[in-house]
Amino acid sequence: MFSDVAGIRRSGLRRAFEISGSLQDECTKLHLTLLLRRRSEIIVNVMGSSGTTRISFVDRLRGGHDQNTWMEFHRRYGELLLSYARRLGASPDKAEDVVQDVEMYLFKALDRFHHFGRKGSFRAYLRTAVMHAVGRRASQQARQEALLDPRAFDTLADKADSEDADWEREQYLHLVRWGLRMIAKEFEPKTLEAFRLHVLTERPAAETAKDLDISIDSVYQAKSRVLRRLRERIDSLDWEMFDM
Amino acid sequence: MAQLVCPSCTFSTAGDGEVACPSCGSTLAQSDGSQALGTSGEVEQLSADVREAFQICDFRLHADDIGWSTSSGFSSESVGWLAQAGELVPGTRLGEFEILEEVGRGGMGIVYRARQTSLNRVVAMKVLPAFSHRGDSAVRRFRTEAKAVARLNHPNVVPVYAQGEYKGHLYYAMELIEGLSLDNVIQSQPELLSSTFQREDPQAKPLASSALTSIPIDERQLGAEECAPPPATSPPPHRTLDDFRRIATLVAGVADGLAHAYEHGVIHRDIKPHNLLLGEDGRLHITDFGLAQLADEPHLTKSGEVMGTAAYLSPEQVRGDVGAIDHRTDVYSLGATLYELLTLRRPFEGKTRDQILRGICSTEPARPRRWDKRVPVDLETVCLRAMDKDPGYRYPTALAMADDLRRFAQGRPIVSRRVGHLETAFKWACGHRAAALAIVTTTVAVVLGAGLIQHSRISGRERADNLLQTAYERLAYFDYRNPDLVKDAIAQASVLPADPVQLNLTRALASLGMADETTAMEHLDSVLRLDPSNSPAMYMRAWAQRRIGDHQSLYETLEKADRMGGPSTADAWFFRGLAAHFDDPTFAVECYREANTLRSGQNEFYPQAALHLARAHNQQLYVSRILDNFEEARAALRQLIDQEQYGAYPHYLLSIAHRLAAETYEADLDVQRTDLASHHFAAALGWARAGNVKDPMDDLPPTAEAECLESVGRLEEAIEARTQAIDLAQTPRRRWQGYHYRWRLYYWTGQFDPALADLDTCAAFDPDSRFYAHVYPALVLAEAGRTEEALFRARALAEGDRAGAQAVLWSATCLRLLGQAGEANDLLSDQADRVDFSGGLVHPQSEQWIEALYAFSLGDAGFDDLVKHTEEMPSPRKLRGEAHFHAAAKALAEGRREEAFEHFTGAYRSFDGELACTFHAKAIRWRMWNDTDWPEWIATLPLGDPLE
Incomplete structure (x- = not known):
């Protein structure tokens, strides 16, 4: 792993792009590359002591020695953060900036944050980070630096345990997203497409059936089968697992 | 029996086979024995959840990760379906x-x-x-x-x-109003606004209109393909007075509606053509109170939230000044709408939303008559009054605006303009021939009564004039930077019937003294509205524009003011000097001189002009190193020192003047008057210390002392003086300047950690600077032997600022300073196709210039070509400085040390101000000058990436 990071550092921007080519968002790529470079300074010092038993996702993030972990973070939580930022009133563009702010923030603050022992506190922490970042982005004079005081973060993460129906809702919707993606491979493409047209786009069953050249019953079947499977999947999904 | 569920509504029942839903007629679907999803209600709930979950993203986003192959039959036409989620289908x-x-x-x-x-x-x-x-x-x-x-x-x-x-x-x-929204009308059917389409209006009598035929107005006629071209390209329609009266009547109706709403505690806050529907009844109907704010539920408005369409927002909405938003905000937006109706263009136009918003806050809209001479003066007056930036000067209520509009529509004089008495009487008499005669008899009595009122007004007016005159003279002639002294006078005058020109002029100057250019501009606009040829106001405006950094408008204002006869008074000359000060100190010196001469004609000394003359002189000396005006400046400053004015400021200026003179003598190879140089150095040091005695709490004298000591190479003492200046600095900006000059001293004396600490402090002041966070630390770190960190800083520069040509350019130059010629070249060529040349330009840079600089740095053009470029550009000297600096780094990296030194010297001599290459070059040149081995890392490190 060490050689990986050193590799990025040596080869400059171009190779870093190739390595992180699987990520959707160019900005995030660049952003992570920059983060990893800074990280690499630290890793040189910590490598000797790490590498213990099974460690949680957060710990892996904290170790910071694997660029894939950070990309995985983006994959796992990016939409949750984006969606919550939108719910808090951020415009689509701003919401994407907010997600980047949070990732940058997290990267810098993780080392100094010690509240991860408690259940769910990592997500509480994320929620606070989004709230902060939205506020910061809203007031234009905000500087990222001001956002990065880990002490302020500790206290806020405590507060973040308080009730927030919006956040609860967003977490649930996030599970819906993941659940659907996880079960998708269990279905025929046509079934999925019928589900997508009929349920997601609310296209009437008759038209969906016509479009896909299947019977109306098949459309209803698709809807009911996918939803039933989705319900099962969501019920078995567990944030504890998700955070691992 | 299986569970059957209706897919359209939420009906569910038990049954077999094809069954129609009893509530909506759809075919029921077998629920497939779904245990996990009990009722149909749950099915629909989960469906809705799924829709909501995928509103922000595509559910195929991570297809690879979860094995959802791209062959799942999704076509690209499905892109966009997300946007439609939540739409309702007919039925x-x-x-x-x-x-x-x-x-x-x-x-x-x-x-x-x-x-x-x-x-x-x-x-x-x-x-x-x-x-x-x-x-x-x-x-x-x-x-x-x-x-x-x-x-x-x-x-x-x-x-x-x-x-x-x-x-x-x-x-x-x-x-459902069958009609068109007003924005559609303006864009595609402006003829609907003409008086010939007027139908019924109880408040204005029908004017001579020939065709009152009804025409079908329906939005369905307005397919996108049928839309007329935007108004900018269509010729302005020929409009008659009747057309304008019709517009006034239409808008008066909206104002009535707003007044009614306000009576019920409702403020619309988003009045714009889109929200006004022109109905078949020939009236405008206000719709979309979506942004309405109930007066009794104020917490619903997030502070600072800007809503609505930019062009019609009021200045207080743009500023996010929630407390200032009231019913007069609607008056403003209606004024902006009227403006568009009159001119068929928006009051503030701009390429970006920011430009529009800035226009709303800081510039006066062009008079509607500028676009169309047929716009009646009175209607223009109503429009501009409604759009006054200060709510206090607008119509106090929408009703008052409606009244004025109706007066215009009926051919009566409006009240908001200060029309001459005769004109008023004439206009009125035109409308009321019969009544006019009868009125004459009562006039005598009225005149007597009015005389009494006039009398008390005059005495109040005189008092206000006296207060304002004293306040203004204090600011204009003595010290504009000390407006606290006149604050009370202005406050008193503003409650008296003061001359609005004098009042706003004084307010503007006081605002400039408090560095509040935006407010100053508003006041100046008020002055110029009343008195368009007011020469002090025009030059003060140019000065404010210079301070904002709006060079384009600055030149326009100056040119316009000069065309209108130039400065007429001493104070106008003074402001003209301030407007030119930084760009053209030589010209500024002339202005101050002229100001002083005019004032002497009145047997008065103009201390502030003398002070600024010395300042401009120093500026000029700094740039040109020609001592022509030295004596004049020295005499002016000596006079101020003798008169004990401005504390230690004249001492500071005099010290700087002497130091610059000394440097000039020292550097002038033809004269080489080292004796004169040391004489001036001694004087510089002396005046700096005298200033310190004069006012021990002022940070300027130690600043001058530090500069002097630095100049003669007494660096440790210079550090001490800088430290003292930093400690005394009253504003963060001045402290920052202290650090800005001190890191370099530490760097030269080999104290790398303090140098880095100072740079960190500077970076906190100016986080956008690429120099504090990257270029300078890279130099210091390299010198400290921390090569990798230095390289990191240099590289990060190009990453942090994605696609900015300047960032890439500086990253490459920084890498070259660190000896990485190969990597610098790679970086430049890798990024050449994707960088953005237009970002982060500083006056006088232009996009073409950055492109030329980039091409040179890349090796695609020679230095001579680059210099040739500068000749066609503004401020070629400054740009040449930049050219020299990048050339120097290139030469250094390629091992041509002598050439590099020449270029650094060229950059140092450019005295380019904001571009700062003089500053960079001085830092490096000093090292090269004092250490013939510098930079040693170029010899010790292999070319190319050291880690490869």
Whole structure:
């Protein structure tokens, strides 16, 4: 792993792009590359002591020695953060900036944050980070630096345990997203497409059936089968697992 | 028996085979023995959840990760389906309403045509799409809208019938106005505004109109392909006075509606053509109170939230000054709408939203008559008064605006303009021939009464004039930077019937003294509106524009003011000097000199002009190193010192002047008067210390002392003086300047950690600077032997600022300074195709210049070509400095040390101010000059990436 990071550092921007080519968002790529470079300074010092038993996702993030972990973070939580930022009133563009702010923030603050022992506190922490970042982005004079005081973060993460129906809702919707993606491979493409047209786009069953050249019953079947499977999947999904 | 579920509604039953849903007629589907999903209600709930979950993203986003192959049959045509989620299809029923078709969309929702079955009438139905995704505030706002509007009952306000919620969609029903929104009218059918289309209006009598025929107005006629070209390209229609009267009547109706709303505690806050419907009845109807703010529920407005369409926002909305938003905000927006009706263009235009917003806050709209001479003066006056930047100068209520508009429409004089008495009488008499005669008899009595009132006004006026004159002279002639002394005088004068020109001029100057250019501009605009040829105001405006950094407008204002006769008074000359000060100190010196001469003609000394003359002189000396005006400046400063004015400031300026003179003598190879140089150095040091005695709490004398000591190479002492200046500095900006000059001293003396600490402090002051965070630390770190960190800083520069040509350029130059010629070249060529040349330009840089610089740095052009480029550009000297610096780094990296030194010297001599290459070059040149081995890392490190 060490050689990986050193590799990025040596080869400059171009190779870093190739390595992180699987990520959707160019900005995030660049952003992570920059983060990893800074990280690499630290890793040189910590490598000797790490590498213990099974460690949680957060710990892996904290170790910071694997660029894939950070990309995985983006994959796992990016939409949750984006969606919550939108719910808090951020415009689509701003919401994407907010997600980047949070990732940058997290990267810098993780080392100094010690509240991860408690259940769910990592997500509480994320929620606070989004709230902060939205506020910061809203007031234009905000500087990222001001956002990065880990002490302020500790206290806020405590507060973040308080009730927030919006956040609860967003977490649930996030599970819906993941659940659907996880079960998708269990279905025929046509079934999925019928589900997508009929349920997601609310296209009437008759038209969906016509479009896909299947019977109306098949459309209803698709809807009911996918939803039933989705319900099962969501019920078995567990944030504890998700955070691992 | 299986569970059967209706897919359209939520009906569910037990049964077999094909069964039609009893409630909506769809075929019921077998629920497939779904245990996990008990009732059909749960099915629909989960469906809705899925829709909501995928509103922000595509559910195929991570197809690779979860094995959802791209061959799943999705075609690209499905892109965009997300945007439609939440739309209602025709036939959908919401309570007693049935959706017929979509008729339009706005920021707050989709509008449908719908049928109210109970009353069998067609209504407009506004639905907020996917509200659950948009958070509570949108929902609350929506409810507020319906609640507020439900209270209103006015012919110019669209009535609301009902509101409710359906499957997470909030909706409300209102009267369907068959007509066009005003923005559509303006864009594509401006002829609908002409008087010939006027039908009925109880308030204005029909004017000589030949064709009162009804024409079908329907939005469906307005397919996108049928839209006329935008107004900018279409010729302005030929309009008659009657047309303008019709416009006035239309807008008066809207003002009536707003006045009615205000009486019910409703402020619209988003008046714009899009929200005004021109109905078949020939009236404008206000709709979309979606942003309405109930006066009794103020917490609904997030502070600082800017809503509505930019062009019609009032200055207080743009500033986010929630406390200042009231019914006069609507008056403003209606004024802006009237402006567009009169001119068929928006009052503030710009390529970006920012430009428009800046225009709203800081510039006066061009007079409507500028675009169309046919616009009547009175109507223009109404429009501009409604659009006054200061709510206090607008119509106090929408009703007052309506009254004035109606007066105009009826050919009576409006009240808001200061029209001459004769003109008023004439206008009035035209309208009331019969009454005019009778009135004459009572005139005598009225004149007597008015005389008494006049009298008390004059004495108040005199008092105000005296107060303002004293205040103004204090600011203009003595010290504009000390407006506290005149604050009270201005406050007193402003409650008296003061001359608005003098009042606003004084306010503007006081605002400039407090570095509040925006407010100053507003006051100046008020002055110039009343007195367009006021020469002090014009030059003060140019000065404010210079301080804002708006060079383009600055030149325009200066040119215009000069064309109108130039400065007429001493103070105008003084402001003209301030406007030119930084760009052209030589010219500024002349202005101050002229100001002083004019003032001497009145047997008065102009101390402030003398002070600034010395300042400009130093500036000029710094740049040109020609001592022509030295004696004049010295004499002026000596006089100020003798008169004990401005504390230690004249000492500081005199010290700087001597130091610059010394440096000039020292550097002048032809003269080489080292004896004169040391004489001036001694004087510089002496005046700096005298200033310190004069005012020990002022940070300027130690600053001058530090500069002097630095100049003679006594660096440790210079550090001490700088430290003292930093400690004394009263403003963060001055402290920052202290650090800015001190890091370099530490760097030269080999104290790398303090140098880095100072740079960190500077970076906190100016986080956008690429020098504090990257270039300078890279130099210091390299010198400290921390090569990798230095390289990291240099590289990070190009990453942090994606696609900025300047960032890439500086990253490469920084790498070259660190000896990485190969990597620098790679970086430049890798990024050449994707960088953005237009970002982060500093005056006088231009996009072409950055492109030329980049090409040179890349090796595509020679230095001579680059220098040739500068000749066609403004401030070629400054740009040449930049050219020299990048050339120097290139030469250094390629091992041509002598050439590099020449270029650094060239950059140092450019004295380029904001571009700062003089500063960079001085830092490096000093090292090269004092250490013939510098930079040693170029010899010790291999070329190319050291880690490879």
